[in-house]
Amino acid sequence: MQIKLYNTLTRKKEEFIPIEKNKVSIYSCGPTVYSYAHIGNFRAYIFMDNLRRMLKYNGFELNHVMNITDVGHLTSDADTGEDKMEKAAKKEGKNPYEIAEFYTKAFMEDMEALNIDKPTKITKATDNIKEMIQMVKEIMDNGYGYETSKGIYFDVSKLDKYPVLSNNDVSGEEHGARIDVDPEKRNPYDFALWIKAPENHIMKWDSPWGKSYPGWHIECSTMGRKFLGENFDIHTGGVDHIPVHHENEIAQCKGAFGHNPANFWMHCEFLLVDGGKMSKSLGNIYRLSDLEKKGAEPLAYKLFCYSSHYRNKLNFTFEGVLSSQKALNRLREGYLKNLESKQDVSDDIVSEYETRFHEAINDDLNMPLAMSVVWEIIRSDIKSEKYAHLLEKFDEVLGLDLINSKQYLKKEIEISEELKTLLEERNKAKQDKNWEKADKIREEIKLRGYIIKDTKNGVELEKIN
Numbered sequence: 001m002q003i004k005l006y007n008t009l010t011r012k013k014e015e016f017i018p019i020e021k022n023k024v025s026i027y028s029c030g031p032t033v034y035s036y037a038h039i040g041n042f043r044a045y046i047f048m049d050n051l052r053r054m055l056k057y058n059g060f061e062l063n064h065v066m067n068i069t070d071v072g073h074l075t076s077d078a079d080t081g082e083d084k085m086e087k088a089a090k091k092e093g094k095n096p097y098e099i100a101e102f103y104t105k106a107f108m109e110d111m112e113a114l115n116i117d118k119p120t121k122i123t124k125a126t127d128n129i130k131e132m133i134q135m136v137k138e139i140m141d142n143g144y145g146y147e148t149s150k151g152i153y154f155d156v157s158k159l160d161k162y163p164v165l166s167n168n169d170v171s172g173e174e175h176g177a178r179i180d181v182d183p184e185k186r187n188p189y190d191f192a193l194w195i196k197a198p199e200n201h202i203m204k205w206d207s208p209w210g211k212s213y214p215g216w217h218i219e220c221s222t223m224g225r226k227f228l229g230e231n232f233d234i235h236t237g238g239v240d241h242i243p244v245h246h247e248n249e250i251a252q253c254k255g256a257f258g259h260n261p262a263n264f265w266m267h268c269e270f271l272l273v274d275g276g277k278m279s280k281s282l283g284n285i286y287r288l289s290d291l292e293k294k295g296a297e298p299l300a301y302k303l304f305c306y307s308s309h310y311r312n313k314l315n316f317t318f319e320g321v322l323s324s325q326k327a328l329n330r331l332r333e334g335y336l337k338n339l340e341s342k343q344d345v346s347d348d349i350v351s352e353y354e355t356r357f358h359e360a361i362n363d364d365l366n367m368p369l370a371m372s373v374v375w376e377i378i379r380s381d382i383k384s385e386k387y388a389h390l391l392e393k394f395d396e397v398l399g400l401d402l403i404n405s406k407q408y409l410k411k412e413i414e415i416s417e418e419l420k421t422l423l424e425e426r427n428k429a430k431q432d433k434n435w436e437k438a439d440k441i442r443e444e445i446k447l448r449g450y451i452i453k454d455t456k457n458g459v460e461l462e463k464i465n
Contacts, residue, residue: 144255148184332405334378341383
């Protein structure tokens with residue numbers, strides 16, 4: 001069955017045909033491990049997971065590389081500010097390597113909680129310094145790089161076209177403002193390949209240009225080339241990577257070996273929170289653990305992400321993700337009812353559902369449409385073990401761990417400590433005749449999927465189906 005994917009490079013959906021028959025090579029921009037990853041970050045990794053699962057569903061063998069950025073990503077993507085790793089190290093009183101190890105572990109634990117398949121190869125930037133130095137040398141030898149007192153810069157004026165992904169006007173103010181950072185730059189929009197390290201900088205290596213460290217962009221170009229070659233099938237990331245990071249990756253590869261490395265560039269849109277951007281100042285940056293405290297599993301967030309296409313902005317609210325938790329439990333219950341049923345359905349009906357699901361995922365990962373097929377099966381008056389096994393097959397792409405539904409539902413019945421605390425607070429509010437507070441807590445508990453019943457024997461909780 002034909003696969004169509006949206007290519008940011010050409011701004012249209014194209015038929016996907018891999019370079020090598022039956023094999024797909026993918027590079028995904030991984031996390032900068034200076035802090036915990038938030039739910040907005042994980043929307044991009046859920047998209048990455050769906051992509052690789054869809055390709056495997058279609059019978060392809062994958063060679064998928066994801067990096068861990070543990071050096072060189074400055075606080076501004078535009079080559080200004082401190083290295084994020086060093087800044088975090090100062091703040092927490094640790095060295096950057098300890099910071100990287102701690103937050104990499106936390107990231108991997110969250111990936112596992114979301115049931116995201118691990119890429120074939122996960123590689124740290126600091127494990128590939130030698131290859132990065134070599135690539136910078138090649139860019140210099142080919143006439144695309146030059147040295148200043150601050151570092152090695154890429155000369156974008158030597159390219160036939162820049163930019164190619166974003167089509168931004170590089171003569172604009174944002175780029176022009178960068179000239180103040182280093183007046184030695186030939187062009188205001190040239191970017192750093194290699195950065196000369198100050199004396200007190202911890203993460204630095206010997207190089208032909210003295211003690212220094214890599215720029216963020218050269219890391220991904222080098223690791224993609226090292227593990228996938230100079231031409232691979234797909235490069236993924238978030239839309240925030242388009243105007244700077246991915247633009248500069250393409251530029252570097254042209255400077256080193258003459259061409260764009262990836263045939264398809266795919267990008268996941270932003271997650272909004274309550275209709276606006278996530279911001280530390282607004283206090284609306286949430287982790288998976290924050291969702292769990294409110295009663296939503298990581299897998300409920302994964303299901304929530306399927307409510308919108310990956311190329312559309314998605315608005316997060318706690319009410320929305322708690323609705324997804326209820327939907328996930330209904331899905332699990334429906335799967336189990338089908339699994340335990342002795343009814344039969346025709347193979348033609350099963351085949352029709354399978355074809356519709358397959359067409360949806362192959363049409364640029366149309367997860368909302370794919371989920372509509374799933375819900376048709378769940379809502380069907382006829383229950384059948386054939387449907388259960390079909391749902392298991394669909395779950396190869398969805399990654400919702402439906403096969404373990406019984407275990408999840410058993411956990412759901414157990415009242416959490418937070419729910420117990422809310423019940424105690426409500427009882428106290430009632431004793432104090434604070435009816436307004438008691439009603440407010442009742443609604444809070446309802447959002448967590450339970451209805452309170454006040455009986456002569458005390459308070460009972462009934463799970464909302």
